[in-house]
Amino acid sequence: MVERNPALNVLAHLVMIIGVLIVAFPIYLAFVASTHTAPEIMQAPMPLWPGHNFWASYEAALRGSGRISATPPVARMMWVSLVVTMIITVGKISISLLSAFAVVYFRFPLRNLCFWLIFITLMLPVEVRIGPTYQVVADLGMINTYAGMSVPLIASATATFLFRQFFLTVPDELVEAARIDGAGPMRFFKDILVPLSATSIAALFVIQFIYGWNQYLWPLIAATSEDMYPVVVGIKQMIGAGESPVDWNVVMATAVLAMLPPAVVVVLMQKWFVKGLVDTEK
Amino acid sequence: MASISLRNVVKRYGHGPKANQVIHGVNAEIADGEFIVIVGPSGCGKSTLLRMVAGLEEISGGEIAIGARVVNQLEPAERDIAMVFQNYALYPHMSVFDNMAYGLKIAKVPVAEIKQRVDKAAGILELGHLLQRKPRELSGGQRQRVAMGRAIVRQPQVFLFDEPLSNLDAKLRSQTRLEIQKLHRELGITSLFVTHDQVEAMTLAQRMIVMNAGVMEQFGTPEEMYHRPASTFVASFIGSPSMNLLKHAPGTREGVITGIRPEHLDVRSEGWAVTVETTELLGAERLIYGRLGQGAGQEQLIVRIEEGAQVPAPGSVIHVAPREDRIHHFDATTGKRL
Numbered sequence: 001m002v003e004r005n006p007a008l009n010v011l012a013h014l015v016m017i018i019g020v021l022i023v024a025f026p027i028y029l030a031f032v033a034s035t036h037t038a039p040e041i042m043q044a045p046m047p048l049w050p051g052h053n054f055w056a057s058y059e060a061a062l063r064g065s066g067r068i069s070a071t072p073p074v075a076r077m078m079w080v081s082l083v084v085t086m087i088i089t090v091g092k093i094s095i096s097l098l099s100a101f102a103v104v105y106f107r108f109p110l111r112n113l114c115f116w117l118i119f120i121t122l123m124l125p126v127e128v129r130i131g132p133t134y135q136v137v138a139d140l141g142m143i144n145t146y147a148g149m150s151v152p153l154i155a156s157a158t159a160t161f162l163f164r165q166f167f168l169t170v171p172d173e174l175v176e177a178a179r180i181d182g183a184g185p186m187r188f189f190k191d192i193l194v195p196l197s198a199t200s201i202a203a204l205f206v207i208q209f210i211y212g213w214n215q216y217l218w219p220l221i222a223a224t225s226e227d228m229y230p231v232v233v234g235i236k237q238m239i240g241a242g243e244s245p246v247d248w249n250v251v252m253a254t255a256v257l258a259m260l261p262p263a264v265v266v267v268l269m270q271k272w273f274v275k276g277l278v279d280t281e282k
Numbered sequence: 283m284a285s286i287s288l289r290n291v292v293k294r295y296g297h298g299p300k301a302n303q304v305i306h307g308v309n310a311e312i313a314d315g316e317f318i319v320i321v322g323p324s325g326c327g328k329s330t331l332l333r334m335v336a337g338l339e340e341i342s343g344g345e346i347a348i349g350a351r352v353v354n355q356l357e358p359a360e361r362d363i364a365m366v367f368q369n370y371a372l373y374p375h376m377s378v379f380d381n382m383a384y385g386l387k388i389a390k391v392p393v394a395e396i397k398q399r400v401d402k403a404a405g406i407l408e409l410g411h412l413l414q415r416k417p418r419e420l421s422g423g424q425r426q427r428v429a430m431g432r433a434i435v436r437q438p439q440v441f442l443f444d445e446p447l448s449n450l451d452a453k454l455r456s457q458t459r460l461e462i463q464k465l466h467r468e469l470g471i472t473s474l475f476v477t478h479d480q481v482e483a484m485t486l487a488q489r490m491i492v493m494n495a496g497v498m499e500q501f502g503t504p505e506e507m508y509h510r511p512a513s514t515f516v517a518s519f520i521g522s523p524s525m526n527l528l529k530h531a532p533g534t535r536e537g538v539i540t541g542i543r544p545e546h547l548d549v550r551s552e553g554w555a556v557t558v559e560t561t562e563l564l565g566a567e568r569l570i571y572g573r574l575g576q577g578a579g580q581e582q583l584i585v586r587i588e589e590g591a592q593v594p595a596p597g598s599v600i601h602v603a604p605r606e607d608r609i610h611h612f613d614a615t616t617g618k619r620l
Contacts, residue, residue, distance in 0.1 A: 173371035176338050177432075181385035182359030191384070195375040 027259070034058070034253035041248045053249060061253040072226045072234060074254050080146075081230040082261065084219070085212035087150035092208050093201055096159035101189055103160070104167040105175070115164070122157040126218050134221055144228045149219050153212065159204050166200050167193065202272035210262045231258040284349030284362075284439040284472060286312040286335065292343030293330055293496075304330055305496045307344065312474070312489075317466050319475045321483035322493035323519070329444055331493070332476045336365050336442050348439055359388075364433035365442040369449060370425045372417040372432075378404075379413040382432045396435075403434040406465070423454045430462075434469070441473040447482060459485060480520055484508075492516050510610075514617040517541045517610060523569060523584050529614065530579040538620065541610035544569065544586040549594075553603035556583055558594045570594060 033041050036051035064073030103115045133152045142148030178188045219230045229237060238251050293305035305327045312318050320328045333339040335346055337358035345352050353361045372381050379400055386396045404410045407427045417425055433441055447455045466473055477483055483490050484504045492499045500512040511517035517525045523544050531540035532554055556572035570585040585602055594600045611620040
């Protein structure tokens with residue numbers, strides 16, 4: 001807005017406040033629900049202010065001792081989620097860094113073909129190739145393992161592409177200076193390229209952490225035993241099916257817990273994240 | 283320290299009949315400790331030649347030797363050279379100290395010696411108080427000195443400079459030029475310096491190579507370049523304002539180009555008749571732009587006069603006489619000196 005008009009200001013704020021309310025209200029509701037007992041939630045209308053059952057709900061969720069139906073412990077689910085997410089995130093970043101390094105700095109036969117093959121995999125998300133992927137993972141006996149849940153999600157064209165674009169902006173003289181200084185390719189990669197990519201790496205870490213944490217479909221079929229459920233799948237399993245009653249307070253407590261780690265990652269890495277996306281420092 | 287030999291050096295891009303040859307057989311013997319400037323217009327292959335010495339470009343033909351060693355097949359790091367780049371190429375995430383120490387660290391020089399060498403170089407270049415800064419916190423001139431420091435700490439056989447002054451402002455450039463000269467006197471390391479600026483070349487060089495379109499036009503001292511240019515290209519490239527090259531100078535036969543520098547023409551009461559077009563004051567001297575001859579044979583002539591001398595009005599006719607011993611003759615077809 002070029003003009004400073006009080007009426008427009010009020011309108012702009014109004015729109016933003018409504019937007020925030022629309023986004024925030026369900027989260028608030030989940031939190032409120034998690035502080036009541038299950039019967040309280042089932043009343044109509046549902047209470048809109050926090051209740052007194054906070055500790056009990058969260059303890060029940062973490063330990064997996066719901067009163068109505070026994071639920072698996074959320075602490076374990078969070079751990080599984082964290083491990084799988086970290087493997088996916090770190091794996092994606094390392095592999096993408098290396099493949100972008102190869103594509104940009106080495107002249108080998110069919111280099112462009114390799115790049116475009118990587119790029120084309122963008123069109124093949126997990127959902128499309130889920131059948132064959134499951135077959136491979138199952139044949140390798142990796143169902144219900146951390147590796148089975150994370151490795152198929154590691155290959156990442158997006159990250160490779162992003163690093164490639166960044167590497168292309170690194171001046172050639174830097175490579176030449178390093179050659180004259182006697183740095184071999186891996187030394188150059190480790191001492192110069194990776195430190196220079198720090199902000200891009202941070203931005204990707206945030207994006208991929210959230211991506212990994214929110215995976216639902218793949219873990220749903222790759223994890224069949226209850227103690228290998230990540231928390232996102234766990235919530236679904238808690239709700240159950242059919243007539244059986246649901247510990248809504250425990251489910252909501254789990255949902256709130258599941259939201260926390262991505263939120264923490266975003267808040268902590270916000271500064272780096274923005275820097276990595278706009279990236280002026282070079 | 284070492285001599286450098288370029289033996290029939292050729293650079294070609296691509297293969298077979300479609301290959302694009304950019305350097306056509308350069309021969310030069312550079313003595314140990316010499317300061318050589320390679321100068322030429324952009325695209326003449328001077329940087330390519332330097333990068334071939336550095337090992338950053340493959341050598342398509344001929345040989346380059348540093349000292350007694352032919353280095354054609356050696357990696358840049360094994361050639362015992364150091365290079366200063368035009369945009370300095372400092373590692374942005376490392377401090378000044380680390381930038382200078384990086385090559386030594388890779389060469390596994392003991393930590394104490396690295397520190398001692400870096401401190402010494404920093405002392406020479408007055409960088410002592412900046413060692414912990416990052417390159418982005420430095421001014422252009424300081425970055426340039428760090429780039430030189432990085433070259434010095436390696437204690438190489440040969441220094442290679444790729445237009446290191448072109449990113450500096452005019453004042454800093456002449457200052458740095460003096461510093462480079464001083465450095466060369468103190469260290470006595472064989473240096474190759476590439477530039478497109480003939481003033482830089484004339485002031486820095488002990489001997490210089492003038493390149494044009496991938497061919498070495500002349501290799502000699504700045505004095506030789508000025509007094510006995512080997513071709514019309516060198517004649518017009520070296521010296522400012524550049525030499526008058528006349529196809530139809532009075533008293534010469536067809537097919538000969540007569541060269542005379544503006545400073546070697548004297549205004550007299552008789553001689554060549556020149557119609558004055560315009561004049562330019564440069565400070566201590568003034569340039570007269572005029573036309574010599576009649577009709578189709580008219581040619582531009584620049585005459586230099588002292589600042590205090592009488593200024594001819596545009597349109598008037600003056601007479602100038604060339605100093606006989608300062609006249610150069612070139613073949614009109616080959617451009618070579620006769």
